[in-house]
Amino acid sequence: MEAPHSPAPEGATATARLTLHAPEQTQDLGRTLAKLLRPGDLVMLTGELGAGKTTLTRGLGEGLGVRGAVTSPTFVIARVHPSLTGGPALVHVDAYRLGGGLDEMEDLDLDVSLPDSVVVVEWGEGKVEDLTDDRLHVVIHRVVGSTDDDRRVVTLSGYGERWAGVDLALG
Ligand SMILES: Nc1ncnc2c1ncn2[C@@H]1O[C@H](COP(=O)(O)OP(=O)(O)O)[C@@H](O)[C@H]1O
């Protein structure tokens, strides 16, 4: 994993960049990241289709010790994975189909309290920023356009008090 020199995203209170070379590494990153997460945390995942957002979330689910397979939430708006270990549930959201933003989720009757959960949102850009000052934004890019190249560059940016001073240089 390397850390090329580049400016931190504007407004971020913590940032890190790493290169991953295989899906397993992306899943591992999720598992490692899970150790940093607390109830009420919001994680936004950005990246084109096939970038690895769901793969990362699968690792998060493993790291959090939640029930149920993490799969693409494309055909549901949100899926709740309860904790098997007394920790926070994982709420995995596909914001693509969420018109208004996360406040709309309160109407979904998810049977879980968002402040007690870790909420991971795919396609949340432009929809969830206004709802909380604190969020972890994970951007995943293919290094090259080719879909058979496994390299991904991941940028982690924490925003708000929650992430101030948190070391995101994982791995
Ligand atoms: N380094 C990598 N990280 C994550 N996924 C990878 C990587 N290299 C190849 N892949 C493949 O890319 C696809 C990513 O799919 P997925 O995680 O569902 O993406 P998204 O949710 O962003 O659409 C999987 O088929 C996975 O095996």
Ligand SMILES: [Mg+2]
């Ligand atoms: Mg996905």
